Amino acid sequence: MSRKSFRVPLAIVAATGLLAACGSGSSSSSSSASGTTAATLQLGWIANVENAGPYTALDKGYYKDAGVDLTITPGGPSTTVEPLVASGKALVGLSSTDVIARAVAEGAPLKIIAATLQQNPTSIMSLDSNPVKTLQDLKGKKLCSQTSGQSVINAVLKGNGIDPDDVEMVPADFDPAPLVGGDCDAFVSLLNNQPLTLKAQGVDTTVFKLSDYGYNAWGNVLFTTDEALADDDSRKALEGIVKGTAKGWSDALADTDAAAQLMVTGPGKDQNLDLDQQKAAMAEFVDLIQTDETKKNGLLTMSADGIAGNVKTMQDIDVPGDDLASLFDTSILEAVYANGTDL
Known part of the structure; x- marks a missing residue:
């Protein structure tokens, strides 16, 4: 994609x-x-x-x-x-x-x-050592997201009864380094991209798709x-x-x-x-x-x-x-x- x-x-x-x-x-x-x-x-x-x-x-x-x-x-x-x-x-x-x-x-x-x-492969990725397993788990967390994609995140959050203000957005590009470095708890990724990149580097992640929450x-x-x-x-x-x-x-x-x-x-x-x-x-x-x-x-x-x-x-x-x-x-x-x- x-x-x-x-x-x-x-x-x-x-x-x-x-x-x-x-x-x-x-x-x-x-x-x-x-x-x-x-x-x-x-x-x-x-x-x-x-x-x-x-x-x-x-x-x-x-x-x-x-x-x-x-x-x-x-x-x-x-x-x-x-x-x-x-x-x-x-x-x-x-x-x-x-x-x-x-x-x-x-x-x-x-x-x-x-x-x-x-x-759609758009997903939320977190580290296995600090997993964010569901959309609801994002409440009170820091989410690294591409700035121009935040409308998608906000729509999915609202569609699932979550106030976007309950999630702290951290601007990021497509490099997951901020997640590994601890700048955020979760990262907006592609299922078939960043999680695989980190796995190849020996970093295990937890991932769920936004399509599981109505992003069709x-x-x-x-x-x-x-x-x-x-x-x-x-x-x-x-x-x-x-x-x-x-x-x-x-x-x-x-x-x-x-x-x-x-x-x-x-x-x-x-x-x-x-x-x-x-x-x-x-x-x-x-x-x-x-x-x-x-x-x-x-x-x-x-x-x-x-x-x-x-x-x-x-x-x-x-x-x-x-x-x-x-x-x-x-x-x-x-x-x-x-x-x-x-x-």
């Missing part, structure tokens, strides 16, 4: 003119002589196991099999995906529901078409433009991308060590990734991506109950929009799984 998952951006788009021009019809896919459609998938984060599904699909030729000549473009801490998709520089992007919704509120004609992380926000959702959804050729490419990505994740989840090995020695080679850490992180993704709903409806699914939960969460954290449910378009998933979940 992109590190921007913690953030509530002050400005979704650096250049507002990019969004204003997004209806100009710039193409984000094109047909080739081979009969495949060339398209780009823009990631929000680097080429590591967070994106093992798409890279596994690319490695195994699943996109080509579905008629798509796909280019995957890595992201990073300075990448804002929404304007790249809105302007047609990429047919599909990966981001978070709330960030996309804020871009739509600023005029971007975007739609979410599939959801990778069915459970899908992560690494695939999104595209209204224009692409309205075009027959682009829709076929979208179906191929969603189908290929689902198959890639199916393989990656079935053999997490192999997926980690692929990322370390292949697309993520320049990142100097640690294989053991990537194996551990990949194993954590299994339960975040594969749930009872995906076992029934297929990976990347977006159920009506899931959409309703996302809408409520966005309302709780003051995401603008009178009809947030309209942000989600399930028609591509319906086409992909028209003949069942066995792809």
